[in-house]
Amino acid sequence: MSFVTTGDGVQIFYKDWGPRDAQPIVFHHGWPLSSDDWDAQMLFFVQKGFRVVAHDRRGHGRSAQVWDGHTMDVYAADAAAVVQHLDLRNAIHVGHSTGGGEVARYVARHGEPQGRVAKAVLVSAVPPLMLRTEANPGGLPIEVFDGFREALAANRAQFFLDVPTGPFYGFNRPGAQVSEGVIRNWWRQGMMGSAKAHYDGIKAFSETDQTEDLKAISVPTLVLHGEDDQIVPIDDSARRSVTLLRNGTLRTYPGYSHGMLTVNAEVLNADLLAFVKA
Template identity: 55%
Template sequence: MPFIAGSDANEIFYKDWGTGRPVVLAHGWPLNSDSWEAQQLFLADNGYRVIAHDRRGHGRSAQIWSGNDMDHYADDLAALIQALDLREVTLIGFSTGGGEVARYIGRHGTDRVAQAVLVSAVPPFMLKTDDNPGGVPIEVFDGLRQGSIADRSQLYRDLADGPFFGNNRPGANISQGMRDSFWHQGMQAGHKNAYDSIAAFSATDFRDDLARFDVPTLVIHGDDDQVVPFDVGGRASAALIKDAELKTYAGAPHGIADTHKQQLNEDLLAFLNTYKS
C-alpha cells in the first residue's frame, strides 16, 4: 500500500486514482479516505487524478501518539502534496477535512492550489465562545468525549443511526450498509487519535485561515445538518471567504457524500471544470 512520510515522519496512507489535474480529498471524523470512494471513483472516471489520504491516526495511517491537531493535519497534507509534487490542485475537505484544508491554506498558502471546496465543513469556528456566541456549546463536545471513553463503538453506532445521515428524521431510510461503513471506519481509527480530534475539529478557530483564501472556492452544506449546523458552518464560511459560492442542499444532513452523492458528484465536477490553467 502507498504511504508517504508525514510532517513528523509518521506514515500517511493514500489512494491515488486516475490521471489529469489533481484533486485531493480530506475526510471527516472519525472516518478515513474510504468515505470519499463515491467521489473519488466518479471524478477519476471524469478525467481527474484524485488522491485521498487517511489522516494521521485514522484508517491505515500510523496511530501516532502526538500531533492530533489541525496544525499537524495541515502539515501532513502539505507533505503529501509535496511528496507527490502536485500543482494546480483542487483541495476538497469534508467536515473535519474542511478544517484541514482551511488550515493548510492558512499555513502554506495557495502556490500549489487552484481551487478549494468545503463540504459540510467545520470552519469557521464550531465552539460557542464569547466572541462566537452562535457556536455549539462545549457540553456537546464533552458528550462526544465522554461517549468515546465510555463506549466509542456504541458512540459511532449512535451517530450513524441518528444525526450523521439524518436517520433520526421522519421518513428517513438510511441503509444498514451505509451506517455499518461509518461504524467500521470509525473503529479503524486509533482511540487516542479520534479522541484528540474532537478538540481539533471543535475548538480550532479558522477565521484567520479563511481570510487567506485567494482561489475560487465552493462551499456546500445541507441546511438540516445536525452535526455542523448550517449557520455555524457553511453559511458563516461563505460569508468570510472572498467571492465564495455557497450551494445549499435543502433538507440535507451532514453526511451528504453518501446521502446526496450524485448531486455532490455533479456539483464537484462542474466546479472543477470551471478552472482554466
C-alpha cells in the same frame, strides 16, 4: 499500500488514482473516518479523467496510530507532506467536515503560498469555529463536545454506531431511507482508527478558530452545506464562512444531512464537477 513519511516520522497512508498528468483533486476526510469515505467521489472523478488523491489522517484508517499531533496545524502539515511527495500542482482540494478545516488551514498556510492550489471546496465543514465563545455566540456549548468525549471513552464501538444510525445521515428523520451498509461502513472506518486520535480530534475540530484561514484564502472556494445538518449547524459554519472568504460561493441543500456526500452523492458529484470545470 502507499505511504508517505512526515517530517516527524509518521506514516500516512494515501490513495493516488488516475493519469499522472491529469488535474488532481485531493480529498480530505472527516472525523473519525478515512479516505474510504470518498469512494463515491473518487470513483466518479477518476472516470471523468481526473487524478484523485486521498489520505488517511494520522491516527485514522491505515495511517500510523501515533499518540500526538492531533491538531489542525499538524493535520494540514501532513496533507502538505502528501502533496509535496506526489508533487501535486494546480490541484482542487475538497474537504468534508473536519476535513474542511484541514483544507482551510492547508490552503491558507501551505497551498496558496506555494502556488499549488487552483480551487477549494468546503463541504459540511467545521470552519470558522464550532465552539460557543464570547466572540462566537452562535456556536455550540462546550458541553456538547464533552459529551462526545465521554461517549467515546465509555463505549466507542456503541458511540460509533449511534452517530451514523442517527444524526450523521439524517436517518433519525421521519421517512428517511436508512441504509444498513452505510451505517456499517461508517462504523468500520471509525473503528479502524485510534481512540486517542479520535478523542483528541474532538478538540481539534471544535475549538480551532479558522477565521484567519478563511480570510487568507483567495482562490475560488465553493461552500456546500445541508440545511438539515445536525452535526455542524449551517448558520454558524457555512453561512459565516462565505462572508469571510474573498472568493467564496455558498450552495445549500434543503433537507440534506451532514453525510450528504454519501447519501446524496449523485447531486453533490454533479455540483462538484460543475465547479471544478468552471
